[in-house]
Amino acid sequence: MTMQSPIDMPPKTRGLTVIAGAMSLIAVLLIVQIWLLSAALESFLAGNRHTALPATVFSGVMFLICLGLYLFVDRVDSEVRRSGEER
Amino acid sequence: MNWLRRASSGPLWKEEFSVHAADERYVTRRQLTKFLVLTSFGMFVGNIWILVRSLFYKAPSYPQQPVARLGEIPVGGVKLFTYPTKEDQCIMVRTGENEYVSYSQKCTHLSCAVYYSEASNRLECPCHQGFFSIKDGAVLQGPPSRPLPRILLETRGEQVVAVDVKAG
Numbered sequence: 001m002t003m004q005s006p007i008d009m010p011p012k013t014r015g016l017t018v019i020a021g022a023m024s025l026i027a028v029l030l031i032v033q034i035w036l037l038s039a040a041l042e043s044f045l046a047g048n049r050h051t052a053l054p055a056t057v058f059s060g061v062m063f064l065i066c067l068g069l070y071l072f073v074d075r076v077d078s079e080v081r082r083s084g085e086e087r
Numbered sequence: 088m089n090w091l092r093r094a095s096s097g098p099l100w101k102e103e104f105s106v107h108a109a110d111e112r113y114v115t116r117r118q119l120t121k122f123l124v125l126t127s128f129g130m131f132v133g134n135i136w137i138l139v140r141s142l143f144y145k146a147p148s149y150p151q152q153p154v155a156r157l158g159e160i161p162v163g164g165v166k167l168f169t170y171p172t173k174e175d176q177c178i179m180v181r182t183g184e185n186e187y188v189s190y191s192q193k194c195t196h197l198s199c200a201v202y203y204s205e206a207s208n209r210l211e212c213p214c215h216q217g218f219f220s221i222k223d224g225a226v227l228q229g230p231p232s233r234p235l236p237r238i239l240l241e242t243r244g245e246q247v248v249a250v251d252v253k254a255g
Contacts, residue, residue, distance in 0.1 A: 047253075
């Protein structure tokens with residue numbers, strides 16, 4: 001059994017693979033962000049005010065990673081469409 | 088804002104409602120990715136909101152309010168009262184000859200009213216079996232994740248006076 005190299009894949013399939021991969025990573029980060037938000041809220045309601053800043057910083061970093069992944073997907077998407085239009 | 092432009096030169100409806108099944112799957116995944124990133128932004132905004140609330144938090148000042156007379160309730164007895172507002176139900180337990188403890192009666196899980204179980208010497212929430220320590224209001228068992236807010240009491244002459252609320 002031979003595995004198909006990503007270069008040999010048709011552009012649309014390659015685009016789908018990239019989007020699926022990015023989506024999985026974003027989903028994992030999102031789950032961590034949801035947990036972080038609920039933990040920060042719980043802590044705030046319990047009267048601890050010092051946890052809000054680190055929680056916000058980490059959440060911000062995770063959002064930036066998600067945004068970066070989205071921009072990457074967008075770039076791949078553009079390339080896939082361009083190659084589709086050229087064909 | 089190069090990344091905001093549309094990738095294709097064709098009309099948007101042709102891209103979003105393609106006649107090809109494979110294209111439809113492709114567009115759906117792309118849209119879900121956008122939605123996930125937007126949700127991630129929402130989580131970040133939520134954290135910023137908590138941060139702002141924390142930074143501008145002002146500790147409220149609570150009134151001093153007589154809630155019971157000394158010896159009004161027997162040892163192991165309970166008195167219900169409202170503090171600091173008429174909507175905030177509280178429970179006071181006389182745990183010893185000269186010992187009184189008081190907590191908010193609202194369970195920190197889903198706000199059911201907790202009651203004192205003398206047999207097990209703890210505060211119990213009947214809704215989801217959340218148990219709290221009578222000593223400090225800490226969670227002993229069940230779904231609540233925070234202790235009960237404690238009402239600080241002082242004895243002044245013949246009266247027990249509520250003076251402050253200490254969040255769990």
